[in-house]
Amino acid sequence: MRQRLEFDTALAALPRGQGAQYPGMATDLYAHDSSFAATVDTVLDLFDDAELRADWLSERPRVPIGDVTRAQPLLFTMDYALARLVLDRGVRPAALLGHSVGELVAAVLAEVFSLQDAVAIMRDRVRRLADGPRGGTLTVAAGVQEIRPILGKHPEVAIAAVNAPRQTAIAGLDTPLRAAEAELRAAGFTVLPVAARTAFHSPALAPLLEGLSPYESCARGDPRIPLWSSATTHPLDAAAVRDDAMWARQPMAPVLFWAALDRLVTTNGPVHLVDVGPGQGLATVARRHPDVQRGHSTVTALLPARRGVRVRRLTR
Numbered sequence: 001m002r003q004r005l006e007f008d009t010a011l012a013a014l015p016r017g018q019g020a021q022y023p024g025m026a027t028d029l030y031a032h033d034s035s036f037a038a039t040v041d042t043v044l045d046l047f048d049d050a051e052l053r054a055d056w057l058s059e060r061p062r063v064p065i066g067d068v069t070r071a072q073p074l075l076f077t078m079d080y081a082l083a084r085l086v087l088d089r090g091v092r093p094a095a096l097l098g099h100s101v102g103e104l105v106a107a108v109l110a111e112v113f114s115l116q117d118a119v120a121i122m123r124d125r126v127r128r129l130a131d132g133p134r135g136g137t138l139t140v141a142a143g144v145q146e147i148r149p150i151l152g153k154h155p156e157v158a159i160a161a162v163n164a165p166r167q168t169a170i171a172g173l174d175t176p177l178r179a180a181e182a183e184l185r186a187a188g189f190t191v192l193p194v195a196a197r198t199a200f201h202s203p204a205l206a207p208l209l210e211g212l213s214p215y216e217s218c219a220r221g222d223p224r225i226p227l228w229s230s231a232t233t234h235p236l237d238a239a240a241v242r243d244d245a246m247w248a249r250q251p252m253a254p255v256l257f258w259a260a261l262d263r264l265v266t267t268n269g270p271v272h273l274v275d276v277g278p279g280q281g282l283a284t285v286a287r288r289h290p291d292v293q294r295g296h297s298t299v300t301a302l303l304p305a306r307r308g309v310r311v312r313r314l315t316r
Contacts, residue, residue, distance in 0.1 A: 010094030010268045013086065013109070014286065015079035016277025017100020017255070019137060019194040021071045025278040026078050026303060027057060035088065039081040046119040047073050066195045068129045072101055075277070076122050079105040080115070082276040082302050094268050095235075097228040099257050099282060100161075100200060103250060110223040112241045117218040124214040125251065132208045135173040135199030138181055141190040144168050150187060154180040160201035161255035164285050169194065169255075171202035205252045215244040233260040257285070265291045275301040 030037045044053050055061035056074055063070050079102050087093075087109065098106035101122075108118045140147055143166055144159060151157055151170065157180045160171035170180065177199070184191050199205060222238045229236050231246070231253045240246060265271055269291050275283035283301035291297040 010270070011086075011091060011272045011274060012095040012097060012264055012268065013083050013093045013106070013274050013276050014282045015083060015096075015098040015102030015105040015109075016075060016275070016279070016282055017098070017102045018071055018075065018196045018198070018200050020278045020281050021065050021075055021195060022278060023061070023065050024059075025065075025074070026082070029303070033085070036081050036085050039084045040077055043077040043080055043115070043119065046116060047077075047123065049073070066197055068196075068198045069126050071196070072126050072129075073119075073122055075101050076105055076118070079277045080108060083109050085302070086274060086276060093225055093274075094271065095226045095228055095264050097230065097257075097260055097264055099163075099230055099277075100251075100255055102277060103230060106227055107223075107241070110225045110227040111221050112223055112227060112236075113218060113220065121214050121218070121247075125209070128208050129198055129205070132198065132205075133173050134197055135171065135202070135204055136177055137169050137171040137194035137196045137200060138177065138184075139163075139192045139194055140168050140170060140184060141166055141192075142168060147184060147189065150183050151180060153183070156204070158199075158202035158204075159254050160199075161257060162259065163255070163257050164288055165258065167258075167285065169201075171196075171199040171204070173199055173204050200251060201254055203252060209248065209251060213244055213248045215247045228260050228264050230255045230257050230260045233263050257282075261286060261289060265289060265297055270296040270298075273297060273299045275299070275303075278303055280305045 030040055051062065052073055055063055055070055065071060096106035096110055104118050104121065107113050108115050137160055144162060147168060154176050156176040157170050157172035159168060161169035163169065181191050220242045223236060223241060226235045231250060233256050273286045280301040283299050286292060286299045292299055
C-alpha cells in the first residue's frame with residue numbers, strides 16, 4: 001500500500017553516518033522506485049568504481065560492507081538519494097543536521113558543496129584511510145562523565161560521539177580500544193560494537209588525513225537551508241562553511257549529535273524529524289527527545305532497520 005507523508009510542521013532531515021550501513025541496504029527501494037534508483041546511479045557513476053556497485057548489489061560481496069572503501073561511499077550515496085526523494089517532492093526542510101558522513105551530505109543538500117565536489121572529497125578520504133591501521137568504534141550505554149575516569153587511563157581512545165544523554169561512542173585503534181572496552185565491561189557498563197573498521201572521529205585519523213586538503217579546491221556557496229553542525233551544535237554561517245580547516249577536522253572531531261538536535265528542536269520546534277539514512281538509528285535517538293516524547297515533535301524513518309522489511313514510500 002502506498003503511503004503519503006504529510007508535513008504540517010517544520011521538517012528537519014537527518015543524514016546518517018558510519019555504522020548505519022548493512023548488507024543490501026536500500027536495494028529493495030532501488031529495485032522498485034525509479035526516482036531513487038536514478039539518483040543512486042548518478043552518484044555511483046561519480047564514484048567511478050564498478051566494484052563498489054557490484055558489492056552493494058551482491059549477496060556475496062568481495063569486500064565487506066563495514067570496510068571504509070564500501071561503507072563511506074555507499075552511506076553518502078544512500079543518504080543523498082533518500083534525501084532527494086523527500087526534496088524532489090516539493091518538501092523544503094527547515095533545517096539539515098547530519099551525523100558523521102551525513103554532514104557532508106547535508107552540505108550538498110544545502111548547496112554549500114556541489115555533488116561532484118563532495119564525491120571528490122569522499123574519494124580522497126577513502127583513499128587516505130583504506131590502508132590505515134585498524135581501529136573501530138564502540139557504543140557505551142553511559143554518559144560522558146560516567147566513563148571519563150576510565151578513558152583517562154587510555155589516552156589513545158577518544159569520545160567519538162554523544163548521540164544521547166546515555167549513549168556515548170568511543171573510538172581508537174584496535175589495541176587501546178580493546179583495553180578500554182575490557183575495563184568498561186569490568187566496571188559494569190554495557191558496550192556494543194559499531195560496524196566500523198576505522199577509528200572515525202578520533203585523533204587516530206590525523207596522520208592519515210594531514211596534508212593538502214581537497215576542500216581547498218572546492219567552491220562553496222552560502223547555505224540555502226539552515227545547515228546545523230554536529231561539531232559546533234549551531235548552524236553554520238557563510239564564513240564557517242568556507243573554513244577549510246573546519247571541514248578537514250570534521251572526520252576527526254567528536255559528533256555532538258544530541259546537543260545539536262536539542263538546539264535544533266528548541267529553535268525550530270515543533271519539527272518533523274526525518275531519518276534519511278539506512279536503518280533507524282537516528283530516528284530511535286530522536287524519539288528519546290523530550291519534545292518528541294511529549295508529542296510536540298514527530299519522527300519518521302524512511303528505511304527499515306534492516307533489509308527485508310517493507311520500506312516507507314513517499315508519494316505526492
